[in-house]
Amino acid sequence: MTESTFEPPSIERLGTLLPGNELREQADGRVDAVNVSRHVGGRQILQELTLSVEPGELVAIAGGSGAGKSTLLEILAGLQPPSVGEVRHDGVVRGARAIAESRVGYVPQDDIIHLELPLRRTLRYAARLRLPAGTTAAEADRVVEETMHDLDLTDRADVPVRALSGGQRKRASIAVELLTRPRLFFLDEPTSGLDPSTAADVMRLLRRLSRRGVTVVLTTHEPAGIDRCDRVVFLARDGHLAFNGSPAEARRYFGVEELAEVYDRLAGEHTPQIWAQRFADSRTNLQPKSGLAQPNLSAARSEVKRTSAVRQWWLLTRRNIDVLVRNRLTLAVLIGSPVLVTAMMATLFKRGAFDPRSAADLGPAQVVFWIAFAGFFFGLTYGLLQIVGEMAVFRRERLVGLSVGAYVASKIAALLPILAGVSAVLLGVLLALGRLPALGWDVSALLFVTIVIEAISALALGLLASAAVTNAAQAALALPMLCFPQVLFGGAIVPVDEMAGPGRLMSLGLANRHAFEALGRELNLDQYSATVPAMSAYGDTFHGGTGASLIALASFAVALTLATMWVLDRRSRPGASRR
Numbered sequence: 040m041t042e043s044t045f046e047p048p049s050i051e052r053l054g055t056l057l058p059g060n061e062l063r064e065q066a067d068g069r070v071d072a073v074n075v076s077r078h079v080g081g082r083q084i085l086q087e088l089t090l091s092v093e094p095g096e097l098v099a100i101a102g103g104s105g106a107g108k109s110t111l112l113e114i115l116a117g118l119q120p121p122s123v124g125e126v127r128h129d130g131v132v133r134g135a136r137a138i139a140e141s142r143v144g145y146v147p148q149d150d151i152i153h154l155e156l157p158l159r160r161t162l163r164y165a166a167r168l169r170l171p172a173g174t175t176a177a178e179a180d181r182v183v184e185e186t187m188h189d190l191d192l193t194d195r196a197d198v199p200v201r202a203l204s205g206g207q208r209k210r211a212s213i214a215v216e217l218l219t220r221p222r223l224f225f226l227d228e229p230t231s232g233l234d235p236s237t238a239a240d241v242m243r244l245l246r247r248l249s250r251r252g253v254t255v256v257l258t259t260h261e262p263a264g265i266d267r268c269d270r271v272v273f274l275a276r277d278g279h280l281a282f283n284g285s286p287a288e289a290r291r292y293f294g295v296e297e298l299a300e301v302y303d304r305l306a307g308e309h310t311p312q313i314w315a316q317r318f319a320d321s322r323t324n325l326q327p328k329s330g331l332a333q334p335n336l337s338a339a340r341s342e343v344k345r346t347s348a349v350r351q352w353w354l355l356t357r358r359n360i361d362v363l364v365r366n367r368l369t370l371a372v373l374i375g376s377p378v379l380v381t382a383m384m385a386t387l388f389k390r391g392a393f394d395p396r397s398a399a400d401l402g403p404a405q406v407v408f409w410i411a412f413a414g415f416f417f418g419l420t421y422g423l424l425q426i427v428g429e430m431a432v433f434r435r436e437r438l439v440g441l442s443v444g445a446y447v448a449s450k451i452a453a454l455l456p457i458l459a460g461v462s463a464v465l466l467g468v469l470l471a472l473g474r475l476p477a478l479g480w481d482v483s484a485l486l487f488v489t490i491v492i493e494a495i496s497a498l499a500l501g502l503l504a505s506a507a508v509t510n511a512a513q514a515a516l517a518l519p520m521l522c523f524p525q526v527l528f529g530g531a532i533v534p535v536d537e538m539a540g541p542g543r544l545m546s547l548g549l550a551n552r553h554a555f556e557a558l559g560r561e562l563n564l565d566q567y568s569a570t571v572p573a574m575s576a577y578g579d580t581f582h583g584g585t586g587a588s589l590i591a592l593a594s595f596a597v598a599l600t601l602a603t604m605w606v607l608d609r610r611s612r613p614g615a616s617r618r
């Protein structure tokens with residue numbers, strides 16, 4: 040092992056969270072929410088409440104749909120700031136970034152693992168990303184094996200996550216979070232969608248964790264799950280605190296035999312405030328015995344040093360390639376669509392389109408325009424589905440310190456070689472079949488570089504759209520919306536000089552126009568304006584050097600990459616909409 044301040048993250052040292060291990064860390068893992076409330080867009084979704092969770096407690100947050108359970112959970116976890124009040128972990132008031140660096144586990148409702156990868160592989164990537172800087176690969180692998188063993192997943196280690204059962208997949212999501220041995224563990228509806236026996240398995244697992252000293256807080260709708268908890272917090276509509284106590288006390292308090300009946304009782308009153316008032320009046324009997332922990336502003340907990348951004352980039356690039364290679368359908372589309380486009384262009388255009396004696400009308404300009412558009416199209420389609428499908432994974436990893444720059448750069452690094460490959464094939468085929476004039480290496484190389492720079496700027500545009508939309512259907516709709524202006528205002532169908540003023544201005548911001556001009560100049564299309572009358576409409580379009588066009592394309596790539604990072608940062612901030 041290399042010299043470092045980090046000790047091996049063995050189960051023994053990290054603490055002993057799972058069954059079969061008798062060690063127990065000192066009792067930290069306390070959560071206090073003091074006068075917290077939350078309003079969004081003028082609506083109060085969580086009313087002011089104060090509650091504490093003791094170290095090692097297993098607590099359920101229950102209530103009707105939309106009552107504010109997830110909101111309260113995220114506030115307790117420190118992933119969403121309360122609008123008013125504060126949350127303390129072990130007496131320490133923490134900002135979201137500090138929480139990201141401490142040992143808080145959080146399992147959202149969505150899967151936070153890549154479905155394409157085998158379980159062991161996905162856990163290994165997660166371990167290398169999340170375990171402290173300095174952890175060797177062998178140590179990370181050992182933690183993965185121990186965690187899989189503890190969660191009874193070892194015999195599923197080589198199965199792609201997609202092929203796991205619902206319960207196994209939920210345990211896999213829990214496993215990702217247990218890799219760092221959290222002291223505080225928050226789960227949003229960990230049993231939803233599971234059959235009663237599998238749900239009971241998950242609850243038993245959480246109970247075992249709490250017995251080992253981990254504080255576990257979860258949201259749930261299932262009365263059977265609530266019964267397995269030490270304590271239940273019932274929320275009435277609009278986030279009113281209706282009850283906080285043990286499941287047995289809840290039965291007495293609401294006067295019901297079954298906890299399922301509490302939901303009817305909560306819905307029965309005209310206003311949820313009635314429940315909040317009733318509980319506040321009875322509260323003195325049910326206050327946690329130890330009271331609130333005092334804020335400890337000076338506490339300097341040993342915080343985990345995260346993996347460097349460069350190493351994150353390298354790990355994520357490898358994971359991206361791994362996911363791409365294993366998702367045969369995506370790979371087939373990424374390679375198949377350029378092959379089809381190349382074949383179509385070879386079929387559409389005649390040989391000798393660039394021969395000055397036979398060049399017909401707009402022939403040379405059209406060939407060049409569609410080559411430019413192909414580069415744009417490849418890049419855009421490559422980027423469009425990259426982020427939207429793994430937003431839940433990204434958001435979770437961001438909370439444990441993932442760098443947005445490393446994430447976006449890893450997408451570009453994984454896709455760039457394929458983009459360069461398909462661009463080279465497109466040019467090579469058109470040259471070999473005589474759809475382009477015979478060219479020297481220097482011009483061919485220039486054409487290739489132009490197409491690749493354009494494809495990268497389109498890739499960045501695709502990534503931006505992928506980061507901004509909320510589902511794959513929206514991403515698919517974005518494709519024609521983003522392509523259409525590139526065709527209309529690209530300068531080939533209507534030459535720039537013939538466009539109305541606003542159109543001309545708009546074309547300046549489109550990659551296709553600059554790529555069309557650059558490729559046309561590299562191929563010396565200017566020569567046809569004298570011999571082919573229709574080409575004279577392009578005026579000075581193909582006159583001069585290509586530097587300005589290439590700089591414009593590179594600037595788009597940089598600006599769109601930065602915009603993608605900005606959108607991702609905003610969407611992964613604590614409190615950002617999950618929708």
Ligand SMILES: Nc1ncnc2c1ncn2[C@@H]1O[C@H](COP(=O)(O)OP(=O)(O)OP(=O)(O)O)[C@@H](O)[C@H]1O
Nearest residue numbers: 079084103104105106107108109110111615616617
């Ligand atoms: N970022 C947000 N922007 C706008 N409204 C929000 C936001 N987050 C939550 N809400 C609203 O606040 C209310 C509580 O949401 P929350 O997800 O906490 O409820 P829940 O009890 O977990 O619901 P469910 O059981 O259906 O998951 C809902 O009406 C929801 O639409």
